[in-house]
Amino acid sequence: MSDLKFSEKGMKKYEWLLTRYPDKQAVLLPALRIAEAEFGELGIPEMKYVADLMGISPARVYGVVTFYTHFRRAGTGTFHIQVCSTLSCALRGSQELADHIAKRLGIEMGETTEDGMFSVSKVECLGSCDTAPMFQLNDNYHENLTLDDVDRIIEDCKKESARGGAR
Ligand code: FES
Structure with missing residues (x-):
């Protein structure tokens, strides 16, 4: 069990985003940006956290993160x-x-x-x-x-x- 969690500020931003998009799925990219900023990189635990938070499949989150080159994935150099x-x-x-x-x-x-x-x-x-x-x-x-x-x-x-x- 991971103890990853958005900060209060990160969570507020996430919740604000939910009010700005037509559905939850559409918030995935900006939510991943928050996760990247909060956790420093996106590895399996971070992707799982976002998936759980949003109530979507971890496989979908993984697919999105690995499709785009602009996310900072786990193991990336300084x-x-x-x-x-x-x-x-x-x-x-x-x-x-x-x-x-x-x-x-x-x-x-x-x-x-x-x-x-x-x-x-x-x-x-x-x-x-x-x-x-x-x-x-x-x-x-x-x-x-x-x-x-x-x-x-x-x-x-x-x-x-x-x-x-x-x-
Ligand atoms: S071709 Fe557009 S930035 Fe390199």
């Missing part, structure tokens, strides 16, 4: 780099960018470094096509990227981590 690989970014060198990041971190796309510091994945269009190539690092966009930018950003993450910072 710094999650999501490289856009859709057309504008692809034409502007996102593959080279992705290869460079993977090589630098010593992992493949979709993997997390052994120390849990970095995860890297390819994602579909992040809606910033005019600034291609770009990636999302946790909640922030980094745009018009060069390989030198990537190196600098990775080093900045390492420094931030050494200072005890993270997301």
Whole structure:
């Protein structure tokens, strides 16, 4: 039995959302956003909590979480780099960018470094096509990227981590 529970603030937000949508099912995505913010990541216990809270099947919650790339799933590194690989970014060198990041971190796309510091994945269009190539690092966009930018950003993450910072 899990002791996961939304905070009072999280629960108030969830209850407010229920008044804003036509049915409970429609609240699933924003409810997962609350869970992500409250619990830090979405693993099986967090998904089960949301399913129980909403009275829907855990399988449905799991299906939604694993369908979208923008949820922070359990096991994701402290710094999650999501490289856009859709057309504008692809034409502007996102593959080279992705290869460079993977090589630098010593992992493949979709993997997390052994120390849990970095995860890297390819994602579909992040809606910033005019600034291609770009990636999302946790909640922030980094745009018009060069390989030198990537190196600098990775080093900045390492420094931030050494200072005890993270997301
Ligand atoms: S194609 Fe990369 S942000 Fe749209």
